Amino acid sequence: MSAPISNVRPEPDRVLVDIVDYVLNFQVDSTLALDTARNCLIDTLGCGLEALTYPACTKLMGPIVPGTIVPNGAKVPGTSFQLDPVQAAFNIGAMIRWLDFNDTWLAAEWGHPSDNLGGILATADWLSRNAVATGKKPLSMKDVLIAMIKAHEIQGCIALENSFNKVGLDHVLLVKLASTAVVGQMIGLTRDELINAVSLAFVDGHSLRTYRHAPNTGSRKSWAAGDATSRAVRLALIAKTGEMGYPSVLTAKTWGFYDVLFKGNEFKFQRPYGSYVMENVLFKISFPAEFHSQTAVEAAMTLHGKLAETGKKVEDIKKITIRTHEAAIRIIDKKGPLDNPADRDHCLQYMIAVPLIHGRLTASDYEDGIAKDQRIDTLRAKMECVEDPQFTKDYHDPEKRSIANALTVEFNDGSKFDEIVVEYPIGHKRRREDGIPLLVEKFRTNLARRFPAKQQEAILAVSLDQATLEAMPVNEYVDLYVI
Numbered sequence: 001m002s003a004p005i006s007n008v009r010p011e012p013d014r015v016l017v018d019i020v021d022y023v024l025n026f027q028v029d030s031t032l033a034l035d036t037a038r039n040c041l042i043d044t045l046g047c048g049l050e051a052l053t054y055p056a057c058t059k060l061m062g063p064i065v066p067g068t069i070v071p072n073g074a075k076v077p078g079t080s081f082q083l084d085p086v087q088a089a090f091n092i093g094a095m096i097r098w099l100d101f102n103d104t105w106l107a108a109e110w111g112h113p114s115d116n117l118g119g120i121l122a123t124a125d126w127l128s129r130n131a132v133a134t135g136k137k138p139l140s141m142k143d144v145l146i147a148m149i150k151a152h153e154i155q156g157c158i159a160l161e162n163s164f165n166k167v168g169l170d171h172v173l174l175v176k177l178a179s180t181a182v183v184g185q186m187i188g189l190t191r192d193e194l195i196n197a198v199s200l201a202f203v204d205g206h207s208l209r210t211y212r213h214a215p216n217t218g219s220r221k222s223w224a225a226g227d228a229t230s231r232a233v234r235l236a237l238i239a240k241t242g243e244m245g246y247p248s249v250l251t252a253k254t255w256g257f258y259d260v261l262f263k264g265n266e267f268k269f270q271r272p273y274g275s276y277v278m279e280n281v282l283f284k285i286s287f288p289a290e291f292h293s294q295t296a297v298e299a300a301m302t303l304h305g306k307l308a309e310t311g312k313k314v315e316d317i318k319k320i321t322i323r324t325h326e327a328a329i330r331i332i333d334k335k336g337p338l339d340n341p342a343d344r345d346h347c348l349q350y351m352i353a354v355p356l357i358h359g360r361l362t363a364s365d366y367e368d369g370i371a372k373d374q375r376i377d378t379l380r381a382k383m384e385c386v387e388d389p390q391f392t393k394d395y396h397d398p399e400k401r402s403i404a405n406a407l408t409v410e411f412n413d414g415s416k417f418d419e420i421v422v423e424y425p426i427g428h429k430r431r432r433e434d435g436i437p438l439l440v441e442k443f444r445t446n447l448a449r450r451f452p453a454k455q456q457e458a459i460l461a462v463s464l465d466q467a468t469l470e471a472m473p474v475n476e477y478v479d480l481y482v483i
Contacts (some may be wrong), residue, residue: 009338012195012247015203015267019154019177020194022273023185028146030427033275033465037145040152042095042463043283044102045481046446050077051098060223061091062155067185072129074122078450083124085119088135089179089233093118093226099363100222100345101428104291105152106327106395108401109159111171113281115225117152120144120231121208121478123186123465128475139186142470143478147182149278150218154178160398167261170207172228172242179203179232184436187236196245200235203249213335217343220274270398280401285438288363292328293351295422297406302420307356314357314375316411320383322348323406325391325417333385341366349380352407375477394423403428440464455480 028034051057063070074088075081081091093115096102103114121144127137138351155174164173181200184194207228211220239245252258258266287297308454324333332345344350344366351377355361364370393400405423426435443463447456459480461472462468469477 002211008044010248010251012199013250014178016195016198016247017251018236018273019181019198020191022154023181023194024191024275026117026150028149028275030149030279033149033278034142034145034470035440036278036281036467037152037467038463039283039361039439040114040148040278040281041117041141041145042386042443043285044096044117045077045399046096046443047097047099047101047473048092049446049450050101051095054098054363056219057095057098057222060094060121061414063087069473072126072133072466074125074129075482077121077478082483083122085122086230086233086237088122089119090230091118092122092222094223095226097167097225099288100461101284101363104284105159105277106151106176106291107156108163108173108396109165109171110291110327110331111159111174112225112352113152113155113175113178115172115175116179116182116229117148119183120147120151120186121227121474122230123236124234124474125182127186128473129240131297132473132475136217137293138473138475141469141474142184143186144315144474145470147304148274149184150273151182152277152281153273154181154208156281157269157271157273158267160270165209165465167263168208169261170209170212170224172224173206175225175241176228176235178205178231179229180235184232184236184239185435186254187240189236189239191240193239194246196243197236197469198244199247199249200239200243201232204235204448205232206261211342212346214336214343217346219342221342222456256411260439267412280429282425282429283359283435283439285425285427285435285442287351288345288349289351289361289363289367289451290332290346290348292325292332292426293348293405294325294425295403296322296348296407297326297361298422298425299356299405299420300352301361303357303407303417304359305358306417307358312411314379316413317356317379317409318351318412319383319410320379321408321410322385323354323388323391323421324348324385325395325404326387327392327395328405329385329387335380338371344371347380348385349383350376352383353379401428402403446473450483451481 002297015135073082076091124139155178222313332348338344391404394400402423404423408419
């Protein structure tokens with residue numbers, strides 16, 4: 001005879017409690033984290049502005065029901081839309097992720113912590129406009145930066161030791177989780193309500209990685225994070241009504257997250273929550289490419305120059321050996337036809353071939369017009385990926401966090417170039433001095449895509465000054481970006 005099931009409601013799982021206590025109690029005092037968060041903010045918004053030049057992205061923008069007007073709603077930068085915070089979070093989240101050009105975190109799980117800005121900025125703007133309308137004080141942009149630091153930390157620290165992709169789940173699960181926690185704090189949830197909200201994020205359905213992998217790679221990967229961060233705002237608002245949570249959502253036998261979706265394993269943690277992730281985040285500065293390929297693209301650009309110097313042509317190439325790390329092979333080592341831009345920007349060989357041929361890699365290089373160049377597929381067929389165990393080890397080393405790639409080109413005449421090795425991409429913490437000026441130029445370029453000169457200068461005057469930005473009300477800052 002089976003034992004009866006206990007119906008005693010347990011204490012909340014420790015993972016939930018730790019997230020909530022961190023969000024409610026941790027004081028951000030790291031100058032480095034705040035400064036990096038400001039750079040992350042402008043880079044992330046700039047990525048969204050560039051995405052608005054692509055109809056595939058803009059077709060998803062706006063209210064769910066056309067013509068809907070939301071008094072004191074959140075505004076979507078680069079557009080004229082003013083929406084409820086849930087749909088605004090989707091809009092902002094989708095546009096900043098669309099071109100795969102915003103920041104990256106690489107560990108056992110990878111992802112893009114600035115995806116959380118969709119929910120954070122939409123909620124902060126909505127709260128601020130309603131506060132002003134009732135004579136209260138709006139949130140400041142420092143509140144946004146702090147929320148970004150905490151969302152980065154939650155997503156990134158869980159990712160350090162826990163691989164969701166290995167059980168078929170997409171990393172946007174962590175966006176939903178982190179956004180729920182910080183947005184819940186922003187809207188004033190009590191500790192118990194916030195624990196409920198975070199539990200709802202775990203008990204929710206979760207995205208499969210189907211849309212990121214052959215043979216189904218597709219454009220949902222460009223709006224999945226927008227979907228996740230907007231769902232987080234919705235769950236936080238549900239919890240605000242007093243809706244109950246599920247305290248053992250992770251550990252419940254048979255029905256909990258661990259047993260259902262994580263092969264019975266509990267989460268492991270390398271470090272307590274602080275400001276480590278924002279301080280060490282990776283920026284995509286030069287190339288809109290999946291991050292495991294960033295150093296390979298940089299090496300390919302160097303090789304393009306060597307081809308020009310020596311008078312050799314890509315048609316002379318016999319073989320290209322790519323010495324790389326395990327994660328790159330697992331994610332972006334791809335053979336066969338590439339059906340769409342989402343397929344191409346997750347193919348290591350494609351992202352090497354284009355700069356070898358053209359000396360560049362831009363978002364438009366993933367479109368059909370460039371992809372039909374037969375030289376690209378010819379070069380792809382000549383490439384071979386080989387794992388270097390040391391590269392893999394250094395990739396996981398918390399003191400290094402390298403993303404190394406090395407390229408060797410051999411020619412039909414038997415000659416070859418010396419191997420080009422790049423361990424740390426330009427967006428790495430170890431290369432901040434070189435990278436940040438380029439990041440600012442990237443922001444300037446993206447502002448120019450959308451705004452007249454006077455508006456660009458107004459945005460830059462605030463955005464490039466830490467103290468001025470931190471003090472500015474959120475609604476006033478977002479208004480700078482309105483079309």
